Amino acid sequence: MPNYKLLTPGPLTTSHSVKEEMLCDRCTWDEDYKGITQKIRTQLLELACVQEQDYTAVLMQGSGTFAVESVMTSAISDNDKVLIVTNGAYGERIVKMAHCIGLNYREYRVAYNAYPNEAEIKEMLEEDQAITHLVMVHCETTTGILNPIEMIARVAREYSKTSIIDAMSSFGGMEINIHELGIDYLISSANKCIQGVPGFGFVIAKRDKLLACEGNARSLSLDLFDQWSEMNKDGKWRFTSPTHVVAAFSKAIDELHAEGGISERYRRYQNNNQILRDRLERMGIHTYITAEKQSPIITTFLFPSEDFNFEDFYLYVKERGFVLYPGKLTEVDTFRVGNIGEIYEEDIQTLCDIIEDYMEGCQHA
Numbered sequence: 389m390p391n392y393k394l395l396t397p398g399p400l401t402t403s404h405s406v407k408e409e410m411l412c413d414r415c416t417w418d419e420d421y422k423g424i425t426q427k428i429r430t431q432l433l434e435l436a437c438v439q440e441q442d443y444t445a446v447l448m449q450g451s452g453t454f455a456v457e458s459v460m461t462s463a464i465s466d467n468d469k470v471l472i473v474t475n476g477a478y479g480e481r482i483v484k485m486a487h488c489i490g491l492n493y494r495e496y497r498v499a500y501n502a503y504p505n506e507a508e509i510k511e512m513l514e515e516d517q518a519i520t521h522l523v524m525v526h527c528e529t530t531t532g533i534l535n536p537i538e539m540i541a542r543v544a545r546e547y548s549k550t551s552i553i554d555a556m557s558s559f560g561g562m563e564i565n566i567h568e569l570g571i572d573y574l575i576s577s578a579n580k581c582i583q584g585v586p587g588f589g590f591v592i593a594k595r596d597k598l599l600a601c602e603g604n605a606r607s608l609s610l611d612l613f614d615q616w617s618e619m620n621k622d623g624k625w626r627f628t629s630p631t632h633v634v635a636a637f638s639k640a641i642d643e644l645h646a647e648g649g650i651s652e653r654y655r656r657y658q659n660n661n662q663i664l665r666d667r668l669e670r671m672g673i674h675t676y677i678t679a680e681k682q683s684p685i686i687t688t689f690l691f692p693s694e695d696f697n698f699e700d701f702y703l704y705v706k707e708r709g710f711v712l713y714p715g716k717l718t719e720v721d722t723f724r725v726g727n728i729g730e731i732y733e734e735d736i737q738t739l740c741d742i743i744e745d746y747m748e749g750c751q752h753a
């Protein structure tokens with residue numbers, strides 16, 4: 389079997405012990421298994437800094453996109469209208485969902501390397517009173533830009549709008565005080581910063597908002613309200629649950645606590661990211677996103693020269709134990725390096741040594 393570390397933003401490199409949890413087959417209706425689901429739901433609320441009386445956690449089968457779509461189809465009724473802030477592919481994917489579901493929506497699109505403007509958002513809300521919901525991606529994994537959720541959450545509160553945040557690639561790796569921010573729906577998945585394996589996503593929802601969603605969904609399997617009402621009884625999932633993935637996720641949460649919680653994981657990711665950017669900068673490989681807007685999750689790098697051959701570079705690095713990620717921009721040539729998952733400073737230093745060797749080889753070629 390190939391043995392390399394994934395420097396991708398999920399699925400990512402997981403620990404041996406997380407993988408080991410999947411060696412046992414669990415029964416979906418047995419108390420042992422349902423107990424794991426309930427424990428995870430409680431732990432997610434703790435990680436989100438919210439109380440059980442105000443918020444609830446719902447797990448949803450599928451990749452992260454399924455969880456986002458379950459919120460879009462369940463939280464926004466035909467009488468509502470959603471403003472979707474986009475500066476990357478994941479925001480644009482939410483626009484596509486809105487189109488497929490048939491929601492009333494409006495897109496506020498900004499450049500991939502820019503922040504949305506608070507005044508412009510307020511203007512749209514004032515001019516279009518029909519808007520009831522605000523959606524934005526926290527860390528836009530397309531570029532690695534870290535969007536201002538504090539601002540969006542504040543505007544949503546000020547204008548009494550429902551806020552929906554796709555925190556897929558940031559939750560668990562950065563402290564997000566959902567209670568303080570007053571976020572109504574926050575979405576993430578098993579295979580990102582909590583460092584589990586892919587198979588389900590989860591939603592941390594404000595209880596009163598979710599309870600008002602009954603009957604809204606235009607999908608059976610993605611009905612977040614129904615999923616919640618079944619799961620909330622005793623931890624039994626509606627339809628087959630990804631048992632191995634759930635067990636691995638439970639182990640991954642234990643390991644997050646053992647590391648010292650989100651603040652310590654953030655410190656490790658931040659350190660990984662800083663070393664990576666500093667060392668590549670010294671080699672003449674610059675970032676697409678400026679430092680103050682950069683997330684500690686994933687970085688987009690510009691090709692160092694016109695004749696830089698990504699395929700060749702990718703294979704060179706892969707043969708030496710690391711898998712990188714191609715860029716996702718159309719107007720500039722880029723590649724991406726994720727630094728989340730079971731990745732430590734020594735891994736990043738080794739990677740940078742490999743890249744340095746490659747760059748020197750290129751000069752002599």
Ligand SMILES: *Cc1c(COP(=O)(O)O)cnc(C)c1O
Nearest residue numbers: 451452453478525527529556557
């Ligand atoms: C990973 C990710 C998703 C979900 O992608 P899936 O491929 O469906 O898991 C959504 N939004 C963001 C910002 C992501 O990073």
